[in-house]
Amino acid sequence: MKLIFYTANCFMDTSIEVINILKHVVELHVIIEVRQETKSQTIIDVSNFPADQDVVPVEKMLNSTNYAKLKPYLDGTASANFVAYARPGLAGNFKTAKALHKHIKAINADVLHLEALLVRSLLIIPSLFSFKKIYLTIHDPLPHVGEKDFKINLAKFIYFNLPKVKGFFFYSEFAKKQFQQYYKINNKPCWVVKMYPLSYYKKLAGNRNIDKRSLLFFGRLSPYKGIEVLLNSMSNVFERFPLTHLVIAGRSVNDYKIPQEVLNKYPDKITVLNRHISNDELVRLIGEAKFVICPYIEATQSGVLMTSFALNTPVLASAVGAFEEYIVDNQNGCLVAPNNSQLLAEKTIGLLEDDYYKNLSMNIKMHQDHNPWNLNEQIYISAYQTN
CATH class of the missing domain: 3.40.50.2000 (Glycogen Phosphorylase B;)
Incomplete structure (x- = not known):
């Protein structure tokens, strides 16, 4: 199975744990969304933001120290790239999205696993027709108090209702129940992936x-x-x-x-x-x-x-x-x-x-195990085999 795992730098402390699992069970291609205003988040600190490139290998945008710390997680993936939204304005975003679409088309993957339900992730919608299956990871089904954003809510609404979406992943039973009660999407399976120390x-x-x-x-x-x-x-x-x-x-x-x-x-x-x-x-x-x-x-x-x-x-x-x-x-x-x-x-x-x-x-x-995140491996394998 050839799979694209699309995430963003704000989720990378958790995403690398998932990447470390998936790279052993599928041909894994990683895409990490990054913007100028979010180039230093969680474990990512982008030092070389390109002015004229849109899809850039991870090692080209990180300094040697930061990349060396990420490398053990990325080793074994088929590819790992940033999609860098560096161009100004809406026209610039669409140019970057066009380059991303070309990159996705060249990979020709069967499955998309989307961890970053962000506003700019909507720009990959033209690419979605090439996938047989799409899976979504939902971090926060509902916005937190004081953090409502209609754009992110719009992105969620669109993705939740896409016909090719085969199921949803959550990091807690609480989030799963909250999602099911609020959105009432009961015809698609939901899986809980247990979190462990990062x-x-x-x-x-x-x-x-x-x-x-x-x-x-x-x-x-x-x-x-x-x-x-x-x-x-x-x-x-x-x-x-x-x-x-x-x-x-x-x-x-x-x-x-x-x-x-x-x-x-x-x-x-x-x-x-x-x-x-x-x-x-x-x-x-x-x-x-x-x-x-x-x-x-x-x-x-x-x-x-x-x-x-x-x-x-x-x-x-x-x-x-x-x-x-x-x-x-x-x-x-x-x-x-x-x-x-x-x-x-x-x-x-x-x-x-x-x-x-x-x-x-x-x-x-x-009570800390050596690599407890691997206990989630079978959950992903079973989910991706869903028709």
């Missing part, structure tokens, strides 16, 4: 031994992340453990602004890094964290969770979305009722008392 970050961390000195919130800053709940919980935490330090690391989206009242009250106890966080810095921040806090108001699955687990760092999270599927309470983390600062403070204090969080960290370390 190996890229584990390899990047190596055997670093860093002093645990802080509590950490990381990821994009957005209304649904419950940052206000976290900040309002910290007064009780600081009162009980006055040497505690909280780090909030990530870039605001959709003009979200963190409330300043608590920040102004504790300027020496809370650090906000409202910017892009490089991979090396993220690994260091997680390494320094006693545990990660995810006080989300709502969620689907979480790359933050799997990045933390990759570095043996427990997570205190709201009992929303798929957190309840992946966190075993008091084993690899703790769960707390959402939108409740008092309960969040109590759980945080409980993890800090007598360094209880260290027990959870040890549990994560003891």
Whole structure:
């Protein structure tokens, strides 16, 4: 079977795990969508953005260090290219899409697996007629609070209703049920692929031994992340453990602004890094964290969770979305009722008392398999054999 796996750099920390599975069971051709404004996301840091090329081999757009870290995942694929939307304006986008269509046609694949349901992915629709089967991975069936985008909703609506779409993949039972209840597409199969710790970050961390000195919130800053709940919980935490330090690391989206009242009250106890966080810095921040806090108001699955687990760092999270599927309470983390600062403070204090969080960290370390993502291989094989 010849398969094109189409993704985007914002999904690559997860996509490389899927690529690492698929390259052993199909002739795999990888296409990664990238734009100027998104050239540094997750594990990708594009250093050589072309001005006159549209479909570019991965090694031509990354510096040698970044490519060397990706190479083990891409070795064994039939091809791996970026589609680089660098040309200005709508006309430029269509020129790039035309080059992409030519590239796809030359591969002549049987199957398309589309992981990136983004606005520009609609530009490949003319290419879809050449595939016998199309499969979609759905990360977020519904938009998060404060992140509605009619263009992405339009892309989803179009792709969900394409006749050649044979089924849908999800990373949690929660996302699957949410999709089925909202869209009511009951005539097509749905498969859940279990997430595991993200190996890229584990390899990047190596055997670093860093002093645990802080509590950490990381990821994009957005209304649904419950940052206000976290900040309002910290007064009780600081009162009980006055040497505690909280780090909030990530870039605001959709003009979200963190409330300043608590920040102004504790300027020496809370650090906000409202910017892009490089991979090396993220690994260091997680390494320094006693545990990660995810006080989300709502969620689907979480790359933050799997990045933390990759570095043996427990997570205190709201009992929303798929957190309840992946966190075993008091084993690899703790769960707390959402939108409740008092309960969040109590759980945080409980993890800090007598360094209880260290027990959870040890549990994560003891139960990590060498390459657990491969346990999903049969799911993909069976899915692709669907008529």
